[in-house]
Amino acid sequence: MPVPEVQVAEVMTELAELENPKVRAVNSRHGDDHGVNLSALRAVAKRLKTQHELARELWETGDTAARLLAILICRPKTFDRDELDVMVRDARTPKVHDWLVNYVVTKNPHSEELRLAWLDDPDPAVASAGWALTAQRVTKRPDGLDLTALLDVIDAEMKGAPDRLQWAMNTCLAQIGISHPEFRARAIDIGERLEVLKDYPTSPGCTSPFAPVWIAEMVSRNSGT
Structure with a gap:
């Protein structure tokens, strides 16, 4: 009807x-x-x-x-x-x-075309959309992604990025560490050195967005420990 x-x-x-x-x-x-x-x-x-x-x-x-x-x-x-x-x-x-x-x-x-176009956009809000799409690809369709290069950019730029862009880059960092064991140590190291969102207020029962804590919590859950 x-x-x-x-x-x-x-x-x-x-x-x-x-x-x-x-x-x-x-x-x-x-x-x-x-x-x-x-x-x-x-x-x-x-x-x-x-x-x-x-x-x-x-x-x-x-x-x-x-x-x-x-x-x-x-x-x-x-x-x-x-x-x-x-x-x-x-x-x-x-x-x-x-x-x-x-x-x-x-x-x-057009999502992949837009992801690539937005990643380096000078508008940090638009760039954050590119990073959010990249974080999704990291977990769902990582084939073809250069995770080493992504970690290089995050390491160099996340600390000084505006809030929304920083959040999206941090999400990508955490998802690389969670989903790709071969890059986990480096993702945790980047998070620990940059300390982005380390002191972010987190409600009881929720997972901290601080990448090292986030990675450890999700890996523990996924392994059933």
Whole structure:
């Protein structure tokens, strides 16, 4: 049964009604400017189902909650390369950026081309998208990756990188150490020397993003010890 067409104005009204000042206050501490509970947002997306043209229109509003919803109801494979490039450059809040890369770009046929183009981009937010895609390849499709060269770049550049780019590079470092035993000692050494995210506050029961701790924890879990 076809999904009834929904107008952008209707959706924006619904998102405004879901706005919660307490949620906005929490999100703002992480750089995200919206106050819609993500479970409620996902419920809206589940009801709307896939509506790619509506997703495009929601994205064009520039509203963070609307863009998150757009990501959930779009067809990732439908976007062309240039369109995704523009979207990543325009995705300035962390949650939109993260969801766009992980929910859309990774499922798009141009993902590898974009990964390579973004890795050395002068915009650190765009470069972080390239590193996030690289971290995924490290774990899922490492064939063809030069892990030694990646570790060389991380060793030379991660310490001084802006926060979002530093986080993505650190994730790549940890995933190399976790997934590739032959590079584990070097990955741990880089992490210990650079001390990136060593003092990052970590909630009880969560794994520290400090690469040596992260690597050790995941290797232990994977080995069942």
